[in-house]
Amino acid sequence: MSYDKELAAAKKAASLAARLCQKVQKALLQSDVQSKNDRSPVTVADYGSQALVSYVLQQEFPSEFSLVAEEDSKDLRKDAAQELVERMTKLVNDSLASDGSYSVTLSTEDILKFIDSGKSEGGPEGRHWVLDPIDGTKGFLRGGQYAIALALLDRGKVVLGVLACPNLPLTSIRDQQSPNDEVGCLFFAEIGGGTYMQPLDGSSAVKVQVTAVENPEEASFFESYEALHSKHDLSSSIAEKLGIKAPPVRIDSQAKYGALSRGDGAIYMRLPREGYREKIWDHAAGCIVVTEAGGVVTDAAGNPLDFSRGKYLDLDTGIIVTNQKLMPLLFKAVRESLEEKASSL
Structure with a gap:
């Protein structure tokens, strides 16, 4: 259609x-x-x-x-x-x-x-x-x-x-x-x-098109400008596991999805604090802009985002975005970092 x-x-x-x-x-x-x-x-x-x-x-x-x-x-x-x-x-x-x-x-x-x-x-x-x-x-x-x-x-x-x-x-x-x-x-x-x-x-x-970078050491990543919207310390831990050398690019809004869709960076991590509920208007447009450019958008458990449940995206922990080659590595680093964080509490 x-x-x-x-x-x-x-x-x-x-x-x-x-x-x-x-x-x-x-x-x-x-x-x-x-x-x-x-x-x-x-x-x-x-x-x-x-x-x-x-x-x-x-x-x-x-x-x-x-x-x-x-x-x-x-x-x-x-x-x-x-x-x-x-x-x-x-x-x-x-x-x-x-x-x-x-x-x-x-x-x-x-x-x-x-x-x-x-x-x-x-x-x-x-x-x-x-x-x-x-x-x-x-x-x-x-x-x-x-x-x-x-x-x-x-x-x-x-x-x-x-x-x-x-x-x-x-x-x-x-x-x-x-x-x-x-x-x-x-x-x-x-x-x-x-x-x-x-x-x-x-x-x-x-x-x-999203970037074709396959080596995470060559990747750069976006995260939210506001620490309230995403745990910068957790993102840093994940970036360290991946061997990312470039500092994070912190900008506001779904402009991150747009920038990622044209290859400005390779990864976007949004890992909000406990109790925060993502709303569909914060991700719907950005999600299709990235996926149609060849990228992958999932929650931190690897599930695709479900926009059919009303105003809220009830998802696992956060949202991760990258290209198809880097996603398995990013997903592994995210899960390891989340498990380490949970065991330290």
Whole structure:
């Protein structure tokens, strides 16, 4: 089955959202930052991105629409958020106007409803869009990496994914960066169709592949920027077992999946602390972007990720990503390190 129409809509929605986010990041104001219950900051761009993506997808697929997304409008309906909501409304309408495809002006209430249309629970039946409107909010706030991550589930399987990474260089992130480097990448993949990358400005796409490195000593690895999201000490132990000499590349968001899909690094380890439950929007798009580029994504027990169980990925310990040749070695090192850690407690 072809998902070409859905992929085109997803690319359009994510690109529009990326433009809005770029605009906000350039002029980040203190009043744009709120706090969530988990204390991670959320911004006007986060909500605006979700509203835009929801609007575009509902215009393209009005009869069959289900969205599993991170945000809701609860905090935006409080009096203290009025200024933020007004600014977000203007940003969303400006973004739609600049695109030229939609001659519409949305009211604040319209936008809040589009945000709230992301309340689906997902599951194994039917089709569900899965969105993280800004993955890597802390990276966004500090001017680092973030991604707009959008995927489509069909009967519980990820069938397409788009990662818009506004700050990711078009060349390898491992190269020496200069302020003049072009940034802004759009990665996209459809099941059975490979993975492609193009500049966010929409110019021509190129097919990408994960690295062919077979010797772990020559590999480099990605991990989360925030130690809260992954145990850096455990990653170091695993890297030592593999003989990896390069220091870890720590960046925020699913931009890591995009960078890995084009061969910037060979391994990504996400080993969160006990009690943390991974959410499907943090991995759905990135997972297919890597697997269609020839990579392998499993939990720490070697099981493929199961996106059919609702909003959460209930998995063993963490997530490991690499190419087919390195996966047996990585898996062995992960299991040994986890067993050593357990026996030392």
